[in-house]
Amino acid sequence: MKVKLSSLAVAIAVTAVSSVAWASAVRDEPITPIQPYVSENPAKVQLGKKLFFEPRLSMSGIISCNTCHNLSRGGTDNLATSIGHGWAAGPVNAPTVLNSSLAIAQFWDGRAADLQEQAAGPIQADIEMNMPHTLALDVLNSIPGYQDEFEQVFGSRDITIDMVTAAIAEFEETLVTPNARFDQWLKGDDNAITAYELEGYKIFKDSGCTACHNGEAAGGTSFQRMGIVRAYESTSPVEGRYSITGNDADRFSFKVPTLRNVEYTYPYFHDGQANTLEESVDIMGQIQLGRHYTEEEIDKIVAFLKTLTGDMPQLTLPILPPSSNDTPRPDPFR
Amino acid sequence: MKVKLSSLAVAIAVTAVSSVAWASAVRDEPITPIQPYVSENPAKVQLGKKLFFEPRLSMSGIISCNTCHNLSRGGTDNLATSIGHGWAAGPVNAPTVLNSSLAIAQFWDGRAADLQEQAAGPIQADIEMNMPHTLALDVLNSIPGYQDEFEQVFGSRDITIDMVTAAIAEFEETLVTPNARFDQWLKGDDNAITAYELEGYKIFKDSGCTACHNGEAAGGTSFQRMGIVRAYESTSPVEGRYSITGNDADRFSFKVPTLRNVEYTYPYFHDGQANTLEESVDIMGQIQLGRHYTEEEIDKIVAFLKTLTGDMPQLTLPILPPSSNDTPRPDPFR
Numbered sequence: 001m002k003v004k005l006s007s008l009a010v011a012i013a014v015t016a017v018s019s020v021a022w023a024s025a026v027r028d029e030p031i032t033p034i035q036p037y038v039s040e041n042p043a044k045v046q047l048g049k050k051l052f053f054e055p056r057l058s059m060s061g062i063i064s065c066n067t068c069h070n071l072s073r074g075g076t077d078n079l080a081t082s083i084g085h086g087w088a089a090g091p092v093n094a095p096t097v098l099n100s101s102l103a104i105a106q107f108w109d110g111r112a113a114d115l116q117e118q119a120a121g122p123i124q125a126d127i128e129m130n131m132p133h134t135l136a137l138d139v140l141n142s143i144p145g146y147q148d149e150f151e152q153v154f155g156s157r158d159i160t161i162d163m164v165t166a167a168i169a170e171f172e173e174t175l176v177t178p179n180a181r182f183d184q185w186l187k188g189d190d191n192a193i194t195a196y197e198l199e200g201y202k203i204f205k206d207s208g209c210t211a212c213h214n215g216e217a218a219g220g221t222s223f224q225r226m227g228i229v230r231a232y233e234s235t236s237p238v239e240g241r242y243s244i245t246g247n248d249a250d251r252f253s254f255k256v257p258t259l260r261n262v263e264y265t266y267p268y269f270h271d272g273q274a275n276t277l278e279e280s281v282d283i284m285g286q287i288q289l290g291r292h293y294t295e296e297e298i299d300k301i302v303a304f305l306k307t308l309t310g311d312m313p314q315l316t317l318p319i320l321p322p323s324s325n326d327t328p329r330p331d332p333f334r
Numbered sequence: 335m336k337v338k339l340s341s342l343a344v345a346i347a348v349t350a351v352s353s354v355a356w357a358s359a360v361r362d363e364p365i366t367p368i369q370p371y372v373s374e375n376p377a378k379v380q381l382g383k384k385l386f387f388e389p390r391l392s393m394s395g396i397i398s399c400n401t402c403h404n405l406s407r408g409g410t411d412n413l414a415t416s417i418g419h420g421w422a423a424g425p426v427n428a429p430t431v432l433n434s435s436l437a438i439a440q441f442w443d444g445r446a447a448d449l450q451e452q453a454a455g456p457i458q459a460d461i462e463m464n465m466p467h468t469l470a471l472d473v474l475n476s477i478p479g480y481q482d483e484f485e486q487v488f489g490s491r492d493i494t495i496d497m498v499t500a501a502i503a504e505f506e507e508t509l510v511t512p513n514a515r516f517d518q519w520l521k522g523d524d525n526a527i528t529a530y531e532l533e534g535y536k537i538f539k540d541s542g543c544t545a546c547h548n549g550e551a552a553g554g555t556s557f558q559r560m561g562i563v564r565a566y567e568s569t570s571p572v573e574g575r576y577s578i579t580g581n582d583a584d585r586f587s588f589k590v591p592t593l594r595n596v597e598y599t600y601p602y603f604h605d606g607q608a609n610t611l612e613e614s615v616d617i618m619g620q621i622q623l624g625r626h627y628t629e630e631e632i633d634k635i636v637a638f639l640k641t642l643t644g645d646m647p648q649l650t651l652p653i654l655p656p657s658s659n660d661t662p663r664p665d666p667f668r
Contacts, residue, residue, distance in 0.1 A: 053406050062401065062417055072387050072654045083396055083666050087421035264656045267663075276659045315651045320406045322598045325610045329601075332417050 025188045030210035031218045033183040034099065034260070034310060037176050044153045048171025050146075050318040051164055056139050058129035060085055061330025065122070065168065069097035071315060074264025075175065080272030085130035086333075091238050093272035096265045098312075099258050101173045103220030108254045108270045109241050110223060115169035120161060130334075133161045138328055140164065145321020177261055177310030185307070193307045200304030203297050208289050217258035218308060225253045226270065229290035232283075236271035263306045277302045359522045364544035365552045367517040368433065368594070368644060371510050378487045382505025384480075384652040385498060390473050392463035394419055395664025399456070399502065403431035405649060408598025409509065414606030419464035420667075425572050427606035430599045432646075433592050435507045437554030442588045442604045443575050444557060449503035454495060464668075467495045472662055474498065479655020511595055511644030519641070527641045534638030537631050542623050551592035552642060559587045560604065563624035566617075570605035597640045611636045 026033060039045045051057065052065040068082040069075050075096035077083075082090040092108050100106065106118035122128040123136055140146045140159045147157040154163045182201070184192035193201075204210065215221045223241050226232045232252065241250035254270050268274040274283060281298050285291040293301065323329075360367060373379045385391065386399045402416045403409050409430035411417075416424040426442050434440065440452035456462040457470055474480045474493045481491040488497045516535070518526035527535075538544065549555045557575050560566045566586065575584035588604050602608040608617060615632050619625040627635065657663075 055404070055407075055411075060417060061413055062411060067396065070389070072652055073389075074656070077389075077396060078657070079395055079664060079666065083394060087666070089666070266657065275663065278659070312653045317649045317651050318406055319646045322408070323412070323600065325612070329609065330413060332413065332421070332423070 027186050027188070029186060030205065030214040031182070031186070032216050033186050034102075034176050034178040034180070034216050036178045037101070037174050039170060039174055041153070041170060043149075044167055044170045045174055046171075046318070047149050047153050048167035048169070049315065050149075050320055051168050052171050053318050054320060056320075056323070056327075056330065057123050057131055057136050057164075058085065059131045059135075059330065059334055060129075060332035062332070063129050065097075065119070068094040068122075068128075071097070071175070071313065074098060074261045074312075075100075076265050078266060080267050082128070084128040085126065088127035090127055091236065092270050093267065095257060096261065097172055098175050098177050099217045099220075099260045101176065102215065102217040103255060103258070104222070105255060108238070109244050110255050111244050115172045116162075116165045119165040119168040119172075135328060136164070137161060139323075142324050142327040143321050144324060149321075175313050177312060180260070180308050180310035182304070182307040183310065194303075196300060197303045197307050200300035200302070201307075203293075204301050204304055207285070207291055207293075209284070209301075212256045212288075213259050217260050219256045219258040219260075222256055223250070223253045224256050224288075225251075227252060227287045230287045232269075232287050234269075234271045234273060236273075238270065240270070259305060259308055261309050261312075263309055277305055281305075361520050361522070363520060364539065364548040365516070365520070366550050367520050368436075368510050368512040368514070368550050370512045371435070371508050373504060373508055375487070375504060377483075378501055378504045379508055380505075380652070381483050381487050382501035382503070383649065384483075384654055385502050386505050387652050388654060390654075390657070390661075390664065391457050391465055391470050391498075392419065393465045393469075393664065393668055394463075394666040396666070397463050399431075399453070402428040402456075402462075405431070405509070405647065408432060408595045408646075409434075410599050412600060414601050416462070418462040419460065422461035424461055425570065426604050427601065429591060430595065431506055432509050432511050433551045433554075433594045435510065436549065436551040437589060437592070438556070439589060442572070443578050444589050445578050449506045450496075450499045453499040453502040453506075469662060470498070471495060473657075476658050476661040477655050478658060483655075509647050511646060514594070514642050514644035516638075516641040517644065528637070530634060531637045531641050534634035534636070535641075537627075538635050538638055541619070541625055541627075543618070543635075546590045546622075547593050551594050553590045553592040553594075556590055557584070557587045558590050558622075559585075561586060561621045564621045566603075566621050568603075568605045568607060570607075572604065574604070593639060593642055595643050595646075597643055611639055615639075 055062050055064045057064065063084065068077045070077055075098035076094050079094070081092055082094045084090055095108065101115060104110070106112035106115060107121070112118040112121065120133070123131050124133055137159055146159065150159045150163055151157045153167065181192045212222060212224050213219045226240070239251050241253040242248070244250070262277065266275060266277070268277070268280040274280040278298050281301050282293060285293045389396050389398045391398065397418065402411045404411055409432035410428050413428070415426055416428045418424055429442065435449060438444070440446035440449060446452040446455065454467070457465050458467055471493055480493065484493045484497055485491045487501065515526045546556060546558050547553045560574070573585050575587040576582070578584070596611065600609060602611070602614040608614040612632050615635050616627060619627045
């Protein structure tokens with residue numbers, strides 16, 4: 001369950017006119033400030049954090065959600081495509097988990113409606129964590145420390161996969177990154193970004209980037225074809241949303257990625273083939289907008305993009321409860 | 335640089351008689367309480383923590399010190415033997431990094447004199463992180479955030495491997511786990527452990543376990559042959575200290591592992607072949623002491639061993655500085 005500070009602000013505004021003044025001070029731009037997230041269930045968040053860092057949810061015992069969505073590294077693994085069970089290479093670039101709650105759907109192709117549905121996938125995917133849900137539950141149900149904590153949060157010691165994914169999703173809801181310099185500027189602080197960065201934003205907006213990169217996450221609000229003006233050249237076999245809908249119009253259509261903290265989330269695109277922000281901006285201009293940005297324009301846009309880095313979640317590393325004698329042991333070579 | 339609280343205590347005792355009284359209250363036992371560690375250089379500790387969690391010290395970009403010495407899991411990976419670069423299986427069980435500063439040497443065979451020397455090994459070992467030191471330094475030296483931090487700590491932006499390992503070692507010095515219930519008992523609190531646990535300790539001590547498992551870490555103070563009374567049967571090819579000294583007497587001689595937090599550091603022995611504490615106690619009694627413990631004795635000893643779990647380090651997950659455009663990219667398949 002979640003409470004956005006924006007709804008709290010409305011309540012507070014009834015008695016405090018200054019809150020209304022503050023709200024109206026936000027500049028009218030296609031990108032909007034990220035609101036901090038306050039969970040109504042901190043115990044569920046803490047449990048979800050443990051599960052997010054829990055390698056026993058993988059067959060090998062060494063891969064957790066945090067392996068590919070590393071919270072020390074902008075919520076991703078900084079690989080072109082991820083490495084999973086048995087050193088298998090995945091088909092797409094790991095999207096950042098930071099601000100993922102703000103997206104309309106999950107995965108590049110949007111095949112999961114929300115974070116809870118998403119969390120169930122990689123656990124059992126054979127090239128990711130390779131862990132049947134039944135075995136994952138056998139593991140968790142054999143660990144007294146987890147049983148105690150699930151009972152506290154869900155009122156039951158009989159742990160189900162829905163409880164597991166609900167807790168992970170609640171933790172992920174907290175992984176927003178407010179207070180970027182750009183957000184400070186949006187809220188009226190003229191000095192939060194430089195004139196050069198502001199020029200970059202103007203080029204970004206005026207040339208059409210905000211048609212897709214908009215909203216709180218500067219992305220994640222729509223699916224778009226990769227290669228509107230000109231085809232995108234990729235060695236990747238994935239076809240995006242087409243593989244879900246079967247509609248020809250959805251071929252190479254992907255969820256628009258967030259640009260929040262984008263200086264941390266290299267390499268770029270669904271195939272991870274663009275190593276730098278400069279290269280990415282250049283390519284996007286050409287294939288999506290039919291525009292060749294000059295070097296100076298690219299430099300300014302990249303300067304703007306770096307103002308989208310917000311406050312990273314400050315997390316205490318969880319201590320995971322020890323296995324019991326009855327806990328099924330990991331098997332890296334199964 | 336380090337300051338043990340014990341030396342501080344001596345200084346304080348000059349003016350405070352009560353400190354002397356406290357010191358003399360510690361029971362005279364072969365296992366002694368763990369002293370908290372206070373670093374004189376917190377900035378070095380913070381840098382070392384980042385490097386400990388830094389996957390860019392590996393060729394694949396996904397393996398860090400914390401992969402095999404997971405600080406969410408008692409400082410180990412809970413595998414029989416670790417998985418490294420290319421999904422290679424290592425030859426020995428990953429020893430816990432917790433309280434490793436208290437050992438006479440590092441690695442099971444003691445081939446590194448101290449933590450700094452140890453830290454250099456796994457980075458370049460081909461089945462661990464597989465990263466030549468020269469390339470690791472190219473990576474770090476290309477990252478402005480690291481250059482700033484090394485300059486602050488070491489007075490130089492030209493990062494060397496000695497700086498890297500010194501910072502990691504300083505962080506690892508902080509990873510002690512004081513305040514176990516057994517330590518509280520050692521300091522005079524009769525109610526810190528149960529009568530049953532105390533019986534377990536008495537059996538443990540009286541039957542000879544403390545001949546090797548002694549000192550602050552309840553281990554780590556000597557090398558001993560695995561299989562003194564009877565040969566230990568193992569499929570592992572490693573020969574322990576013999577591979578360092580070439581002395582026949584050192585064949586199958588290993589550093590005695592710490593028993594601190596042993597309920598977290600399963601599976602057990604240098605080959606990771608014992609899954610439970612009960613099995614481990616049974617085997618050690620037979621092969622080291624020529625003694626067949628009864629089930630009740632084993633149960634009591636295991637109850638005692640679980641009183642050795644101390645306060646785990648409370649760590650804020652570090653945020654690692656982003657790579658620059660010039661940073662060499664990881665290559666999982668090299």
